[in-house]
Amino acid sequence: MIKREKRRYLAIEVASEQPVDKQTVLGAVQASVIRLFGEYGASKTNLKLIKYVPEKRQFVICCSHKMLEKVRAAIASIMETNGESATMHVVGVSGTLKALSKKT
Amino acid sequence: MKRFADLHLRVPLEDQTKTESMIRKASELGYSLVCIPISPQVTKEQISQLKHTCNDAKVDLATRVNLSPRNPNELLHSLRRYRRRFEIVAVRCHTKNVARQAAKDRRVDLLQFSVTNLRKRFFDESEAELASQAFSSLEIELAPILQLTSYSRIRLLSRLRKEVATAERFKVPITLSSGATDEQSMRRPHDYAALTTLFDLPISSALKALSENPWVTVERNREKLSSSYLAPGIRVAGRRTDD
Numbered sequence: 001m002i003k004r005e006k007r008r009y010l011a012i013e014v015a016s017e018q019p020v021d022k023q024t025v026l027g028a029v030q031a032s033v034i035r036l037f038g039e040y041g042a043s044k045t046n047l048k049l050i051k052y053v054p055e056k057r058q059f060v061i062c063c064s065h066k067m068l069e070k071v072r073a074a075i076a077s078i079m080e081t082n083g084e085s086a087t088m089h090v091v092g093v094s095g096t097l098k099a100l101s102k103k104t
Numbered sequence: 105m106k107r108f109a110d111l112h113l114r115v116p117l118e119d120q121t122k123t124e125s126m127i128r129k130a131s132e133l134g135y136s137l138v139c140i141p142i143s144p145q146v147t148k149e150q151i152s153q154l155k156h157t158c159n160d161a162k163v164d165l166a167t168r169v170n171l172s173p174r175n176p177n178e179l180l181h182s183l184r185r186y187r188r189r190f191e192i193v194a195v196r197c198h199t200k201n202v203a204r205q206a207a208k209d210r211r212v213d214l215l216q217f218s219v220t221n222l223r224k225r226f227f228d229e230s231e232a233e234l235a236s237q238a239f240s241s242l243e244i245e246l247a248p249i250l251q252l253t254s255y256s257r258i259r260l261l262s263r264l265r266k267e268v269a270t271a272e273r274f275k276v277p278i279t280l281s282s283g284a285t286d287e288q289s290m291r292r293p294h295d296y297a298a299l300t301t302l303f304d305l306p307i308s309s310a311l312k313a314l315s316e317n318p319w320v321t322v323e324r325n326r327e328k329l330s331s332s333y334l335a336p337g338i339r340v341a342g343r344r345t346d347d
Contacts, residue, residue, distance in 0.1 A: 072295060073299045073301055075298075077249070087287075087288055
């Protein structure tokens with residue numbers, strides 16, 4: 001039997017002057033992963049955008065648990081989105097969405 | 105719970121608003137201690153104003169001086185002059201002679217090397233051996249990793265990987281600091297720890313380099329600078345007052 005892959009959910013806070021949408025955030029994270037780890041590394045991350053929580057102004061993405069630190073490094077190295085300066089901070093990490101919402 | 109410290113927050117002291125916002129940001133990001141490099145000519149009033157700003161942001165302040173001597177004699181002269189005035193003394197090593205002298209001098213807390221000119225990074229086995237005996241730490245700034253791109257970053261990461269391996273082999277403590285000059289380059293401690301995986305520093309060591317190692321250095325120096333300190337392991341327990 002194939003073992004199910006474990007995931008990690010990350011809550012991300014974006015600090016930028018211009019408002020950013022979900023696709024911009026996912027695109028920036030993916031571009032950063034490719035820049036640091038290449039296409040092979042990016043293929044192992046299984047990045048997905050889960051949702052945007054407007055009341056907390058947080059984006060939730062999920063990735064493979066084995067690539068968590070690499071994804072965090074990629075998120076930390078983002079300095080701009082769409083040519084505008086922006087930074088992203090991981091405010092919480094969890095194995096389930098329920099636990100993540102409690103943490104953040 | 106870990107107490108995190110940023111031993112190199114380069115706030116623009118001439119801009120009060122930006123200084124306050126960067127200190128507040130450091131507190132929001134989870135740091136309980138920030139170390140701000142101060143010019144040796146700074147007045148006591150300016151330091152007390154900075155301490156007041158840090159108190160408002162609920163973050164501890166440690167003062168730091170960055171020395172950039174041209175030769176070993178200049179380094180010794182600066183150490184004699186400034187060691188007792190600052191909690192942290194960092195030496196930017198521009199020559200091999202300065203690097204060797206700084207590594208073996210117990211008054212030096214942090215060894216810094218150039219991030220742009222990699223030929224001026226003198227942290228090799230001999231340097232590590234001297235540093236391990238004198239309790240000086242290797243300081244790695246993380247802002248350049250964020251700011252550099254393509255080949256410059258690749259070369260820096262490659263060099264840092266070698267230095268980290270050498271430091272771990274010779275048990276030289278590593279201190280990670282932001283080196284941030286603006287809020288844009290500031291990150292949470294766990295994000296910085298994740299960044300260090302780019303040069304193969306294990307997460308546990310990275311967290312230690314962001315919390316335990318800087319706190320040990322600051323607390324050791326604060327004890328040495330206190331009036332009750334006499335020598336390593338000897339301190340004044342109380343003073344007799346004659347009636």
